[in-house]
Amino acid sequence: MPVVLSGRVIDASYKDELNVIEVLWAVNGGKVCETAVFDVDGLSTCETVFEPGPATVTLTATDPAGQTASATIDLVVEAGNAPVVEILTPATGDRVNDGDIVTFTATVSDVEDTASSLTIAWESDLDGVLSTAGAASSGDLEFATDALTVGTHAISLNVTDADGNVGVDRLTLFVNGPPEAPTVEITPDPAGADDTLRATIVVAAPDPNDDEITYTYAWYQNGALTSYAGDNVPAAATARGDVWQVEVTPYDGFDTGPFGADDIVIGNAPPSVSSVTITPTVAYTNDTLTAVPTGFSDSDGDAEAYRYQWARNGSDISGATDATLAGTYFSKGDDLTVTVTPWDGTSAGSPATSGVREIQNSLPTAPVVAITPEYPEDDDALQCNVVSASTDADGDVISYTYGWTNNGTASSVTTDTVGASDTSNADVWVCTVTPDDGTASGSGGSDTVEVNDYTAPDAPVLTAIDTYRNEDSVTIIGTAEAFATVTLSWTTSTGTGTDTTTANAAGVFTFSETLTRALTYSFTATASDAEGNTSGVSNTVSTEACDPWDEYEDSSGYGDTCSNPVIDWSTLSDAGTTTLSVVGNLLNAGDDDWYYVETSDGLTSGINYYNFHVQLVDGSGDYAFVVYEGGCTDSYLDCGSGSSADPEGSGYTEYQQYALDAGDGSHTVPGDTRACADGSDAYNNCEDLSSGYSIHIIRLSAYSCANYELEITNGL
Numbered sequence: 001m002p003v004v005l006s007g008r009v010i011d012a013s014y015k016d017e018l019n020v021i022e023v024l025w026a027v028n029g030g031k032v033c034e035t036a037v038f039d040v041d042g043l044s045t046c047e048t049v050f051e052p053g054p055a056t057v058t059l060t061a062t063d064p065a066g067q068t069a070s071a072t073i074d075l076v077v078e079a080g081n082a083p084v085v086e087i088l089t090p091a092t093g094d095r096v097n098d099g100d101i102v103t104f105t106a107t108v109s110d111v112e113d114t115a116s117s118l119t120i121a122w123e124s125d126l127d128g129v130l131s132t133a134g135a136a137s138s139g140d141l142e143f144a145t146d147a148l149t150v151g152t153h154a155i156s157l158n159v160t161d162a163d164g165n166v167g168v169d170r171l172t173l174f175v176n177g178p179p180e181a182p183t184v185e186i187t188p189d190p191a192g193a194d195d196t197l198r199a200t201i202v203v204a205a206p207d208p209n210d211d212e213i214t215y216t217y218a219w220y221q222n223g224a225l226t227s228y229a230g231d232n233v234p235a236a237a238t239a240r241g242d243v244w245q246v247e248v249t250p251y252d253g254f255d256t257g258p259f260g261a262d263d264i265v266i267g268n269a270p271p272s273v274s275s276v277t278i279t280p281t282v283a284y285t286n287d288t289l290t291a292v293p294t295g296f297s298d299s300d301g302d303a304e305a306y307r308y309q310w311a312r313n314g315s316d317i318s319g320a321t322d323a324t325l326a327g328t329y330f331s332k333g334d335d336l337t338v339t340v341t342p343w344d345g346t347s348a349g350s351p352a353t354s355g356v357r358e359i360q361n362s363l364p365t366a367p368v369v370a371i372t373p374e375y376p377e378d379d380d381a382l383q384c385n386v387v388s389a390s391t392d393a394d395g396d397v398i399s400y401t402y403g404w405t406n407n408g409t410a411s412s413v414t415t416d417t418v419g420a421s422d423t424s425n426a427d428v429w430v431c432t433v434t435p436d437d438g439t440a441s442g443s444g445g446s447d448t449v450e451v452n453d454y455t456a457p458d459a460p461v462l463t464a465i466d467t468y469r470n471e472d473s474v475t476i477i478g479t480a481e482a483f484a485t486v487t488l489s490w491t492t493s494t495g496t497g498t499d500t501t502t503a504n505a506a507g508v509f510t511f512s513e514t515l516t517r518a519l520t521y522s523f524t525a526t527a528s529d530a531e532g533n534t535s536g537v538s539n540t541v542s543t544e545a546c547d548p549w550d551e552y553e554d555s556s557g558y559g560d561t562c563s564n565p566v567i568d569w570s571t572l573s574d575a576g577t578t579t580l581s582v583v584g585n586l587l588n589a590g591d592d593d594w595y596y597v598e599t600s601d602g603l604t605s606g607i608n609y610y611n612f613h614v615q616l617v618d619g620s621g622d623y624a625f626v627v628y629e630g631g632c633t634d635s636y637l638d639c640g641s642g643s644s645a646d647p648e649g650s651g652y653t654e655y656q657q658y659a660l661d662a663g664d665g666s667h668t669v670p671g672d673t674r675a676c677a678d679g680s681d682a683y684n685n686c687e688d689l690s691s692g693y694s695i696h697i698i699r700l701s702a703y704s705c706a707n708y709e710l711e712i713t714n715g716l
Contacts, residue, residue, distance in 0.1 A: 005033075005046040007059040007071060014063055018042050024060045030170055031154045034125060049158055049168040050077040083110040083118055083159040083167035092171035097255045098150050098178060098208075104131070106141040106169065110161045115139035119160040124153045150177030150208045177208030179250040179257035182215070186246055186262045192269025193240050194299030197233040205250030205257055213250045218259075220245040240300045242266040270349040271298040271342035273306070278338060278354050284362040286393040289325040291338040291354065302344035309339045332394045334359045362393035363442035364435035367400070371431050371447045375454040382418040382449065384431035390445075396437035403444075405430045427451040452531050457481035459536040460509070460525040467542060468587040468705050469515075470549040476511040476523055478538065479503070484527035492519040503527070517547035518705075546705035550584035550593070562632030562694050565594035573600045574610040576715030585707040586623070586699040593697040599714050601690040607674050608659035609715045610689040616653040619708030622701045624651030628694040636694075651698040659689060 005025060014020055025033035025046040033046035044059070055077055060070040088105040096102050104122060108115050115135045122130040122143065131143040141157075152174050159167040183203035188195055197219075205213050219228040222243050226233075233244065245263035249256050274295020283289055289310075296304045310320035312334050320329055330336055336357045342349035368388035373380055390398050404411040404418060407428050411418070418429060429451065434444040460480040480486050480503045488499045488511045503509040515521060525538040552559045552566045559566035569580055584593050601610040616623060626648045628636040634647045638657075642649025659676065661684045663669040668682070676686035697708065 003048060003050055005048065005057060005059075007044050009042045009044060009059075009061045009069075011042075011061070011063055013065075020064050022062045024062075026058045026060070027055050029056075029058075031125075031172065032156075032170075034154070049156070049166045050075070051168055052077045052082065081111045081161070081163070082165035083108055083113075083161050085157050085159045085167040085169040087155075087157050087169045087171050090171065090173055092173075094171075095174040095176055095254060096148070097176045098148075099146055101144050101146045102148060102173070103142065103144040104155075104157075106135075106157050107139045108135045108141055108157075108159045108167070109139045110159075110167075112163070113161045117162065121158040121160075122155065123158060124148070124155050126151050126153050130155070148173070148175045150175050174209075176211070176252065176254040178255040179205040179207040179211070179213050179252050181205060181258040182248055182250055182260040184246060184248045184260040184262045186244065186264045189264055190267045191238070191264055192267055192299060193238050194235050194269040194272075194297075195238070196235045197238065197244055197246075197264070199231045199246040199248055199262070201248065201260075205260070207250075207252050207257075209252065211252035211254070213252055216249045216251065218247045218249070220247075235299060238266050238299075240266055240268055268344070268346045269299040270347045271296060271302065271304075271344045272349045273297075273340060273342040273352050276338060276340040276352045276354045278336065278357040281357075283336070283357050283359055284327075284393060285330070285332055285359060286327045286362065288327060289330075289336060289338075289357065291323050291325075291340055293340045293342075293352065296342055298342075298344050300344065302346070305343045305345065307341040307343050307348065309341075311337045311339070327393075330359050332359055332361050361437070361439045363440055364390040364392040364396070364398050364437045366390065366443040366445040367433050367435060369431060369433045369445040369447045371429065371449045374449065376423060376449055376451050377454065378423055378425040378427075378451050379420055380423060380451070381420040382423060382429055382431070384416040384433065384447070386433055386445075390435035390442060392435075392437045394437065396439065398435045398437055401434050401436065403432045403434070405432075423451045425451055425453065453529065454531070454533060456533040457484050457527045457529050457535045460484075460486055460527050460538040462523060462525060462538050462541045465523075465541050465543050466588060468544050468546055468585075468703060470546055470551075470553045470585070470587070472515050472517055472545045474513055474515055474521070474543050474545075476513065476525075476541070478509055478525055479507045480509060480525070480527040480535070481529060482507045484529055484535075486525050486527050488513075488523060488525050490521050490523045492516070492521055494519060515543070515545040517545045517549070520544045544705055546585055546587070546707065548583050548707050549705075550707070552584060552593075553591075559594055560592045562594050562628070562696070565596035565694060567596045569597070571598045571600050572612070572712065572714045574602050574715035576609065576611075576713070578713070579716075580710075580712040582710040582712065583618075583707055584697065584710075585705065586697060586703070587705070588703055595695040595697075595710070596692065597695065597712055598692045599690050601688045603676070603686050603688060606677055606683075606686070607672060608676050608686060608689065609674065611656065611658035611713075611715055612689075612691075612693065613658075613713045613716060614655040614693075614695060615711050617709050617711045619706065620653050622699070622704075622706040623708035624653055624698045624700055625655070625710070626651045626696050626698065627655045628696070629657070629691050632694050648696065648698060650700060651696075657689065657691075657693075659684070659687065 023044045032048040055075045058072045062068045086107050116137045120134050121132055124130055126149045133143050135141040156170045182201045182205040185200050185202050187198050187200050219226045243265050247259040247261045249259040273293050276293040279290045308321050310317045310325045337354050339351050339353045341351040367386045367390045370385050370387045372383045402416050404413040430448045432444040432446040435442045460478045462478040482505050484503045486501055486509045490497050499511055501509050522540050522542045524540050527535040599612050626640050627638050629638045630636050637647050640647045659674050661670050661673050675683050677683040678685050
């Protein structure tokens with residue numbers, strides 16, 4: 001049967017608002033009533049049905065501060081013939097979602113009454129009576145509903161028989177209410193392509209059960225679902241002009257609620273720059289300064305561009321908006337900075353300002369210096385002259401100081417002049433002129449001279465040599481400055497050559513050179529002294545080694561006179577088997593060629609074969625000859641062509657001496673004119689014509705290497 005339980009709650013802290021205190025009635029640990037309604041005395045009541053047997057009733061009160069108090073009583077419910085009740089579905093502790101269709105089933109029975117006659121009442125502590133539909137005759141009981149209130153339901157099935165006995169079964173059912181949509185914003189707003197998009201939950205999704213909420217994210221790019229499922233989209237995925245939307249769906253562990261959404265259009269991402277420096281790192285008045293920005297970045301991929309503003313001593317320079325700044329904008333001592341603003345054609349990024357570049361004092365340039373004389377001797381004074389003055393970019397007045405070193409050692413001379421008495425041969429003097437602008441000294445200009453012998457020796461003189469020669473070597477003799485180094489040079493039609501020697505104390509030098517025949521050599525010489533001074537070129541001497549040449553010609557005078565003729569062959573017999581070929585030449589006025597030939601006459605068989613024959617077979621026009629027989633004086637001259645003053649004259653090109661019977665009136669000419677016989681009127685007597693002949697060569701033309709060739713025979 002139904003029983004009404006009552007209890008009183010007292011709380012000094014909330015005595016005027018007892019309705020804020022929560023009250024829970026439980027029987028044997030199962031909740032039967034939950035209320036926060038009190039009367040003015042703090043009385044709470046609970047009507048419930050007990051099953052037979054012992055029962056423990058507990059009243060628990062909880063104030064808003066979380067403080068609790070409880071009271072307990074133990075009861076014994078007498079057993080009667082109450083109906084038997086068993087709830088089959090749902091099971092106690094089940095959870096369903098708001099709006100789900102929940103089917104309740106049970107079985108009921110009673111000892112005295114039929115199942116279909118029993119009074120049925122399904123009740124919820126939240127929704128009241130849920131159903132009173134009766135049971136089937138089999139005792140099966142069922143009803144369904146989708147209208148359960150969200151919350152924790154204490155549901156009881158109360159079955160009453162005709163005697164008023166009540167059978168009860170209970171269950172606890174959780175009806176889960178889905179969360180509501182959260183309020184979502186995409187940040188930052190506005191956003192550029194260099195921004196990471198973040199979905200921010202501005203208002204969390206409310207949940208009727210106060211469950212812990214988790215969220216899922218869906219990102220859409222230009223209406224298409226992407227793979228991004230977190231609370232952010234990296235900047236690298238966005239591009240200017242994109243439309244991004246996020247849907248954030250709440251989940252309470254049992255059911256999802258409606259999503260909250262936001263969208264944004266990606267705007268232009270302003271560019272950025274890391275830093276800017278000024279070059280050069282050390283700057284002067286005449287320099288052009290250059291702004292060098294680094295680290296340009298633009299998420300939209302726009303071209304790199306900048307806006308510039310130069311400042312001098314903390315103030316912007318009007319019109320100085322280029323990457324470079326000419327020296328006309330600043331002077332020594334000024335402090336320069338440049339501010340660079342990145343620009344992508346649409347918007348500007350954050351500017352970067354360089355460090356300060358102080359304009360330094362410009363050192364004066366080095367002057368151009370020259371020492372006069374340029375080639376001093378040991379009796380010369382030295383004068384240091386500023387040929388081109390120093391310049392100063394700052395316009396400062398320049399002064400000069402002078403310094404001299406001699407052979408690497410600093411001198412005490414501090415003026416522009418070194419006296420003649422201070423210079424000596426082999427000294428090396430350096431003059432350095434240092435400019436000063438009143439603030440600092442610049443680099444010095446310098447010049448160097450060496451005190452020395454700079455006078456070149458006289459040109460050598462070569463002794464004349466024969467223009468033509470039979471030797472294939474020549475000795476060149478000449479004179480030059482004593483101990484000078486003499487260089488002999490020669491040229492021919494095929495090339496050039498040199499040789500070197502040293503003149504002796506008397507200045508005489510000699511060269512011995514080998515010649516190639518048939519080439520004309522032209523020789524000259526120069527002389528260099530110990531200081532390297534070189535003379536002019538000497539006179540020229542020339543010579544040619546003849547080819548062919550006179551092999552009999554030598555320095556002993558062999559063949560040069562009739563008394564010392566060339567005799568290089570044995571007696572020439574009239575056998576007609578030997579031919580003498582003689583090649584020679586006459587190369588100058590002091591040259592003569594003489595040859596001596598002895599002959600023999602065999603006088604056999606009545607025929608005189610003797611025929612001494614000399615012929616110029618080469619050299620005609622340049623040469624001729626005459627023949628002396630038996631001696632060399634004019635009386636021995638045979639076939640001379642000259643006068644008494646010049647018996648030889650211009651000579652001949654052929655000579656012949658032989659036996660000839662041409663008839664003399666006493667007899668006729670024999671058939672062989674060489675025939676002879678002693679004591680016969682028909683022939684000449686046989687006469688021994690053997691003799692000795694001196695042959696003298698005569699030069700007819702100007703001297704050269706032109707040669708002659710004699711062919712000498714006997715008996716042909």
